[in-house]
Amino acid sequence: MKHPRRVAALAAVAALALAVSGCGSSSGSGGKKSAAGFTAPDVPMAKKLGTKEGAVSILAWPGYAEDGSNDPKTDWVTPFEKATGCQATVKYFGTSDEAVNLIKTGDYDVVSASGDATLRLIAGGDVAPVNTSLLTNYGDIRSFLKDQPYNSVDGQMYGMPQGWGANLLTYNPDVVKPAPTSWSSVFESSSPYAGKITPYDSPIYIADAALYLMNTNPDLGIKNPYALDKEQLAKAVAVLKAQRPQVSEYWSDYLKQQQAFESGDSVIGTSWQFIVNLIDADKKPIKAILPDEGSTGWSDTWMIAAKSKHPNCAYAWLDYIGGPDGNAASAYYFGEAPANTKACDVIATTDKDPSFCDTFHAADEAYAKKLWYWTTPVSDCLDGRTKVKCTTYADWTQAWTEIKG
Amino acid sequence: MLWLGVAYLGALGALFLAAFWTTNEFTGDLVKVFTLDNFRQLLQLPVYRTITARTLGVAVLVTLVDAALALPVAFFMAKVARPGLQRLLVIAVLMPLWASYLVKAYAWRGMLSQSGPLSWLGISPGYGLTGLVVTLAYLWLPYMILPVYAGLQKLPDSLLEASADLGAPALTTFRRVVLPLVFPALVAGSIFTFSLTMGDYIAVKIVGGPTQMLGNVVADNYGVANNLPFAAAYAVVPVLVMLGYLGVVRRTGALENL
Amino acid sequence: MTMSRGLRAFLVGCTAVVLTIVYVPLALVLLNSFNVSKSFAWPPSGLTLRWWQAAGHSTGARHALLVSVEVGLLATAVSLVLGTMAALALQRARFFGRNAVSLLIILPIALPGIVTGLALNNAFTSLFGLQLGFFTIVVAHATFCIVTVFNNVQARLRRMSESLEEASADLGARPFTTFRLVTFPLLRSALLAGGLLAFALSFDEIIVTTFTAGGHEQTLPIWIFQNLFRPNQTPVVNVVAAALIVLSAVPIWLAQRLSQEVEGAVSAAP
Numbered sequence: 001m002k003h004p005r006r007v008a009a010l011a012a013v014a015a016l017a018l019a020v021s022g023c024g025s026s027s028g029s030g031g032k033k034s035a036a037g038f039t040a041p042d043v044p045m046a047k048k049l050g051t052k053e054g055a056v057s058i059l060a061w062p063g064y065a066e067d068g069s070n071d072p073k074t075d076w077v078t079p080f081e082k083a084t085g086c087q088a089t090v091k092y093f094g095t096s097d098e099a100v101n102l103i104k105t106g107d108y109d110v111v112s113a114s115g116d117a118t119l120r121l122i123a124g125g126d127v128a129p130v131n132t133s134l135l136t137n138y139g140d141i142r143s144f145l146k147d148q149p150y151n152s153v154d155g156q157m158y159g160m161p162q163g164w165g166a167n168l169l170t171y172n173p174d175v176v177k178p179a180p181t182s183w184s185s186v187f188e189s190s191s192p193y194a195g196k197i198t199p200y201d202s203p204i205y206i207a208d209a210a211l212y213l214m215n216t217n218p219d220l221g222i223k224n225p226y227a228l229d230k231e232q233l234a235k236a237v238a239v240l241k242a243q244r245p246q247v248s249e250y251w252s253d254y255l256k257q258q259q260a261f262e263s264g265d266s267v268i269g270t271s272w273q274f275i276v277n278l279i280d281a282d283k284k285p286i287k288a289i290l291p292d293e294g295s296t297g298w299s300d301t302w303m304i305a306a307k308s309k310h311p312n313c314a315y316a317w318l319d320y321i322g323g324p325d326g327n328a329a330s331a332y333y334f335g336e337a338p339a340n341t342k343a344c345d346v347i348a349t350t351d352k353d354p355s356f357c358d359t360f361h362a363a364d365e366a367y368a369k370k371l372w373y374w375t376t377p378v379s380d381c382l383d384g385r386t387k388v389k390c391t392t393y394a395d396w397t398q399a400w401t402e403i404k405g
Numbered sequence: 406m407l408w409l410g411v412a413y414l415g416a417l418g419a420l421f422l423a424a425f426w427t428t429n430e431f432t433g434d435l436v437k438v439f440t441l442d443n444f445r446q447l448l449q450l451p452v453y454r455t456i457t458a459r460t461l462g463v464a465v466l467v468t469l470v471d472a473a474l475a476l477p478v479a480f481f482m483a484k485v486a487r488p489g490l491q492r493l494l495v496i497a498v499l500m501p502l503w504a505s506y507l508v509k510a511y512a513w514r515g516m517l518s519q520s521g522p523l524s525w526l527g528i529s530p531g532y533g534l535t536g537l538v539v540t541l542a543y544l545w546l547p548y549m550i551l552p553v554y555a556g557l558q559k560l561p562d563s564l565l566e567a568s569a570d571l572g573a574p575a576l577t578t579f580r581r582v583v584l585p586l587v588f589p590a591l592v593a594g595s596i597f598t599f600s601l602t603m604g605d606y607i608a609v610k611i612v613g614g615p616t617q618m619l620g621n622v623v624a625d626n627y628g629v630a631n632n633l634p635f636a637a638a639y640a641v642v643p644v645l646v647m648l649g650y651l652g653v654v655r656r657t658g659a660l661e662n663l
Numbered sequence: 664m665t666m667s668r669g670l671r672a673f674l675v676g677c678t679a680v681v682l683t684i685v686y687v688p689l690a691l692v693l694l695n696s697f698n699v700s701k702s703f704a705w706p707p708s709g710l711t712l713r714w715w716q717a718a719g720h721s722t723g724a725r726h727a728l729l730v731s732v733e734v735g736l737l738a739t740a741v742s743l744v745l746g747t748m749a750a751l752a753l754q755r756a757r758f759f760g761r762n763a764v765s766l767l768i769i770l771p772i773a774l775p776g777i778v779t780g781l782a783l784n785n786a787f788t789s790l791f792g793l794q795l796g797f798f799t800i801v802v803a804h805a806t807f808c809i810v811t812v813f814n815n816v817q818a819r820l821r822r823m824s825e826s827l828e829e830a831s832a833d834l835g836a837r838p839f840t841t842f843r844l845v846t847f848p849l850l851r852s853a854l855l856a857g858g859l860l861a862f863a864l865s866f867d868e869i870i871v872t873t874f875t876a877g878g879h880e881q882t883l884p885i886w887i888f889q890n891l892f893r894p895n896q897t898p899v900v901n902v903v904a905a906a907l908i909v910l911s912a913v914p915i916w917l918a919q920r921l922s923q924e925v926e927g928a929v930s931a932a933p
Contacts, residue, residue, distance in 0.1 A: 062889060068722075069721070069722040069723040069726070071717060071720070071721065071896070071899075072720050092889070201610075244615065247614075247615045248531075248532065248614060248615070249532050249613075249614040249615055250615055252610065253891060255511075255891050255897050256514075256610075256611065259514065259515070259518065260518075262700075263518040263519055263520040263521065264519050264520055265518055265519050265520075265531065265532065282700055394632060397625065397626065397632070400625075401452060401453075401456075401617070401622055401625070402450070402452045404615060404617040405452055405455060405456075405617065412786070413767070413770070413771060413782075413783075413806055414767065415786065415790070416782040416783050416785065416786030416790070417770075417774075417778075417782045419782070419785055419786055419789070419790055420778075420781060420782040420785050420786075423785060474677075474681050477673070477674050477677035477678065477681075478677060478678045478681045478682075480674060481674040481675065481677065481678040482678070485671060485674055485675070494678070494682075496912070496915050496916075497682055497685075497686075498685075499863070499915055500908065500911055500912065500915065501685055501686075501689060501908075502863050502867065502911075503863060503866065503867065503907055503908065503910075503911030503914075504689055504692065504867075504904055504907055504908045504911070505867060505883070505884055505887055505903075505904045505907060506867050506869055506884065507869065507884060507887050507888055507891065508692055508887065508900065508901065508904035509688060509689070509692070511891070512688035512689070512691045512692050512695075513688055515691060515695070516687075516688060516691065522687075522691065543684070543685070543688070546681075546685065575667060575670045596769075596773050597772070600772070600773050600774060600775050600776075601775070601776070603775040604774075604775020604776040604777040604778060604779075604870060605775075605776075605777075605870070606777060606870070607869065607870070607888075620775065620777050620870075623777050623778075623781065624777060627781060633781075633785065636781060637781065637785075640777065640778045640781055640782075643774065643775045643777075643778055644774055644778055647773050647774050647775070651766065651769070651773060655762075655766075
């Protein structure tokens with residue numbers, strides 16, 4: 001499954017990030033200190049590459065490492081095998097939680113980790129720091145994806161960025177007039193589109209309401225939509241409860257979303273660029289914007305298991321999937337902005353889709369900066385507040401049940 | 406055999422033991438210390454009562470709809486149709502069981518859509534409770550027809566004829582003769598429709614609109630929130646309901662008609 | 664049987680309407696497998712054979728189908744053995760707690776799938792420390808499939824007189840010989856019906872499977888579920904479903920051929 005389940009697993013992460021921040025001092029002295037205040041365990045980093053082991057075991061979100069078994073034309077794993085001699089076995093996982101558990105078995109070499117799993121993997125000592133000088137294609141990765149709080153600790157990268165995407169304000173221009181400019185169109189209490197609004201079905205959607213409040217109600221003091229104290233959470237929940245009667249359905253899989261927009265069962269809500277493209281391809285009216293106040297989004301990174309049995313092939317995979325061809329194929333299939341600057345040219349020529357990167361704002365740093373990437377809410381406030389305790393993902397889940405009623 | 410029974414009961418027992426635990430907010434690990442917090446939360450927050458009531462209501466409705474549809478069909482199959490047709494009808498009823506549950510649910514999503522085939526006929530329930538009841542009733546219908554058909558087959562024709570000979574109108578025969586005798590079979594079918602409805606969380610997402618059912622809360626707490634204890638605690642509710650139901654219907658002999 | 668014309672017409676009408684309702688969505692699935700639109704837009708904007716071709720090339724679907732068939736067969740085999748044994752034990756022996764055992768067998772199917780799934784998942788992973796996979800799916804499926812065999816066999820046994828077995832014993836046959844030559848042939852159609860239903864239950868099960876499959880094995884329903892979330896794969900899923908509907912006639916037809924009395928036995932199911 002695609003994104004839905006990824007958000008699904010935020011909870012476990014919450015707990016872990018907490019654990020980490022709580023007992024950071026007990027980890028090895030050689031560890032690295034993260035901005036969030038935890039110390040990463042001291043996992044050795046590869047100094048140089050050796051002979052390839054002839055095999056690599058990949059743990060991936062469905063759609064990130066297609067080997068042609070679902071569609072012979074969708075295959076960018078086989079070219080990798082031919083080029084490197086590393087026979088790849090691909091396992092898909094459904095949730096970040098599952099990925100973290102599978103990595104711990106030691107059976108896998110690389111994993112595509114989302115922002116809600118990365119810190120957990122780093123803190124748990126499950127992934128190794130990545131020596132980016134060994135990755136020939138690392139230089140082509142967009143700078144705003146490097147050394148981010150979700151994929152690095154104290155300037156040390158822990159992986160190869162894959163791609164990112166935004167949760168967009170999406171609407172049917174034939175029905176929604178005038179065109180919306182802000183998230184208030186889905187959150188205001190008496191919407192003219194009542195009964196046709198479609199929010200994302202996950203507790204993490206509370207962050208969208210928090211982001212809305214951040215702009216409309218600055219007195220609440222929300223600085224980061226993933227760092228809400230009790231009172232702020234209650235306010236965000238109130239917004240969502242007011243939205244509830246106007247909801248046509250909460251969506252979690254793209255087919256549902258696509259159908260609902262095409263049939264007119266939903267006319268406005270949160271969506272993803274590639275869903276918008278699919279609807280567009282069916283020649284149905286659809287528009288998506290990133291409102292000025294910004295939005296939430298996701299960003300994924302490929303990481304190498306600390307216990308990897310095939311580290312050299314693992315590096316080869318990272319280099320390939322972050323390289324122009326691998327990154328282009330996976331990001332194009334998955335429907336997200338590729339991390340590699342050269343991937344755009346490949347997509348333009350191979351897939352004959354020159355506008356792909358523009359559509360996904362792949363090169364637009366200002367655009368990317370407007371996004372609050374999915375992060376797990378933890379009780380040590382992510383915005384640096386120390387006087388209050390923030391609400392955790394468990395609290396959010398509870399609240400989400402109550403919102404839906 | 407007994408091993409399986411013990412293993413299954415053991416699994417259930419372990420699950421309900423877990424309902425009294427909690428997760429460590431720190432590590433996400435289970436904290437194996439006895440606590441009633443999960444149950445307290447279940448009882449105190451009105452949202453869970455609402456969801457339970459909604460789920461039960463849907464289960465009852467689905468069962469009634471299925472019973473109403475299954476009776477005439479099963480009766481026709483068992484008592485009217487000739488053997489050849491009868492065999493064909495059994496196949497016709499069994500066949501949909503082989504089509505994927507998910508695909509059928511998505512087919513209903515298409516049917517119920519505001520611009521779907523149903524709206525051409527002027528009916529457009531849209532996604533929500535109505536659509537959910539319709540879809541679930543559709544999905545579980547064979548599970549109701551088959552036991553009722555089996556029950557009716559066992560009913561001797563002579564009884565119906567005797568009733569008719571005594572001058573009873575068809576409706577009276579149905580009410581006084583058929584219904585009491587086929588009742589255990591109906592109950593047997595209802596065990597399926599009831600339990601399947603109570604545990605469903607996938608069809609709800611597909612056709613239920615914003616509706617949330619018991620199954621969703623359990624699945625979300627386990628899969629999304631990684632909170633097994635709370636999921637286990639809430640799973641106690643359908644177990645109690647089903648055990649209670651089985652206890653009540655045991656006397657009708659329905660369990661032997663499953 | 665004598666019946667007023669009006670009543671007969673009413674019953675025919677009802678049956679026709681219900682069957683229509685049952686088959687219209689299935690027809691829609693079939694139609695959609697030719698639909699050009701990738702999201703089954705209604706009405707279809709055009710027809711194509713593209714998806715059928717794509718499905719034919721999908722090794723993922725083929726592998727999942729294979730897993731499903733294997734799981735189904737194994738689970739059915741296990742339930743046939745255990746279900747028959749249980750039914751024989753309960754029918755022939757009158758022991759304390761007989762009702763309790765019968766209730767126990769019914770429980771896995773009477774309790775919602777999510778409860779069974781969660782309980783087994785918890786037991787497999789935390790009690791037995793098993794890695795979720797093929798084995799756990801089979802065990803889970805067998806758990807809820809036993810009941811169909813059990814009930815069919817039990818119903819047959821109840822109608823069967825014990826004198827036959829007694830006669831066999833009197834003639835000096837050992838218990839196993841009696842079972843092989845007398846009991847089993849009498850049970851055959853009941854076993855067939857129960858087994859068929861068990862296989863069907865296992866084949867389309869998704870909720871319990873979701874909880875017991877882990878990340879490695881994919882049964883067909885799980886494959887379908889995952890591919891509904893993959894871009895551009897939904898039409899292929901529809902094709903697989905359409906093919907399944909058509910193919911499902913085969914096992915049912917086979918069963919009919921295998922045993923003339925199967926319709927009587929199927930009627931005792933589920």
